[in-house]
Amino acid sequence: MKQHQVAMLGTGFIADFYATSLHAQRSRDHVRIVYGRSAERGKAFGERWGVPDSTTDMAAAINHPDVDVVVVALPNHLHLDAIKQVAAAGKAVLCTKPLGRNAAEAREILDAVETAGVFGGYLEDLCYTPKTLKAVRAVRSGAIGEVTWVRSRETHPGPHSAWFWDGRLTGGGAIVDLGCHCIEIIRNYVGKGVRPVEVMCHADTLVHPIADEDNAVALIRFESGAIGQFEVSWTFRGGMDLRDEIAGTAGTIWTNHFLRTGFEMFTAGTAGGYVAEKAESEKGWLFPVGDEVVELGYVDMFTDMFRAIESGTAPQETFYDGYVVNAVMDACFRSAKSSRWEPVELFEWRGGVAPRIGSGVEPEKYDGKVVIKREILPDGRHKLILKDPASGDFEDRVVAA
Ligand SMILES: NC(=O)c1ccc[n+]([C@@H]2O[C@H](COP(=O)([O-])OP(=O)(O)OC[C@H]3O[C@@H](n4cnc5c(N)ncnc54)[C@H](O)[C@@H]3O)[C@@H](O)[C@H]2O)c1
Numbered sequence: 001m002k003q004h005q006v007a008m009l010g011t012g013f014i015a016d017f018y019a020t021s022l023h024a025q026r027s028r029d030h031v032r033i034v035y036g037r038s039a040e041r042g043k044a045f046g047e048r049w050g051v052p053d054s055t056t057d058m059a060a061a062i063n064h065p066d067v068d069v070v071v072v073a074l075p076n077h078l079h080l081d082a083i084k085q086v087a088a089a090g091k092a093v094l095c096t097k098p099l100g101r102n103a104a105e106a107r108e109i110l111d112a113v114e115t116a117g118v119f120g121g122y123l124e125d126l127c128y129t130p131k132t133l134k135a136v137r138a139v140r141s142g143a144i145g146e147v148t149w150v151r152s153r154e155t156h157p158g159p160h161s162a163w164f165w166d167g168r169l170t171g172g173g174a175i176v177d178l179g180c181h182c183i184e185i186i187r188n189y190v191g192k193g194v195r196p197v198e199v200m201c202h203a204d205t206l207v208h209p210i211a212d213e214d215n216a217v218a219l220i221r222f223e224s225g226a227i228g229q230f231e232v233s234w235t236f237r238g239g240m241d242l243r244d245e246i247a248g249t250a251g252t253i254w255t256n257h258f259l260r261t262g263f264e265m266f267t268a269g270t271a272g273g274y275v276a277e278k279a280e281s282e283k284g285w286l287f288p289v290g291d292e293v294v295e296l297g298y299v300d301m302f303t304d305m306f307r308a309i310e311s312g313t314a315p316q317e318t319f320y321d322g323y324v325v326n327a328v329m330d331a332c333f334r335s336a337k338s339s340r341w342e343p344v345e346l347f348e349w350r351g352g353v354a355p356r357i358g359s360g361v362e363p364e365k366y367d368g369k370v371v372i373k374r375e376i377l378p379d380g381r382h383k384l385i386l387k388d389p390a391s392g393d394f395e396d397r398v399v400a401a
Pocket of ligand 1 (some may be wrong): 010011012013014015032036037073075076078096097098123125126160161162163177189
């Protein structure tokens, strides 16, 4: 296994999370140089994380001779230019979410790495949480049958830096900031090979005095008939709510990543301090998160990225995935405007053709009739709802187990 030397572009919130993960638990991979606009913040970042060099020259960080992987941890409007520079340098590039401000920008990013033939990894940490990885494995192994509906929710009281609130720099509000996570979580459960076909979205600005949406809900219809549902908000009070629900023909999965992780604490407030990302209180009942970088997926995400770089294979989350996410969000904005289902427009679909849910499944028969539903009664017998295929009539029938 190689020891990777990373150039970190950015010194803010996510760069800190990434450095915590990269330098965690005696990891062999390290940040070699950090780029920041401000020399002071670059130096402070270097001191925080034991990074040998810092620079205010992005090209110098990217082209540093020891560096083989560049991590883009900059505001959304800077992703394209940074990635083009890394592609030109012929190095592997990992980019935070969202890939672009819109699908056109994401496609340019995708083209840049594919034309240069360099590795591109989409840093969508929430698809790598230990719970999500295990749940997706369970779904892929057939534990819940065919996936019919996936609900993904991310809400908090709003982002932590000025640039997030400026739609010109971000590409949108809560949809672009939080919906990107939900969409990719949904795709992982439905199956990356299943095409997202169309979107119905309602978005509004309910609380914050900004031009972009601070609340939105959307439905994504997949080719199999599966439904994705996401809910995002920048006005939720009480911390950060991160939950997923997956419904299948043979089972259900619920995951809660933040406010109820099984760690609940009460404090009268004598020793306040950091509790968890976006926590709004440091006293009363609190819901801390044991090891945020692990539980939010950052550690497994970098492990997958470096493994993929070394083995010359694709990571779980690729730049093409980032592009699809941007295309779904573009459709959300069109739908929020038109109040209609809007198609997800992709320049190319790299997945497969998905059969309709239930196709090829022979329904259970009883006495020549189709069993619509079977329920166990208190006395142990079974109650069947039957449909006569010839007449179309329905009937109740109680039978021995
Ligand atoms: N879970 C996640 O994956 C996650 C979480 C938060 C943020 N993000 C993403 O990370 C990126 C950065 O967000 P953040 O939360 O770290 O923001 P931040 O405001 O905390 O930090 C942004 C960094 O970029 C620098 N910067 C800002 N404007 C710049 C400019 N014009 N030129 C050069 N540098 C500039 C800042 O100085 C700072 O170092 C965004 O794309 C955001 O969507 C991802």
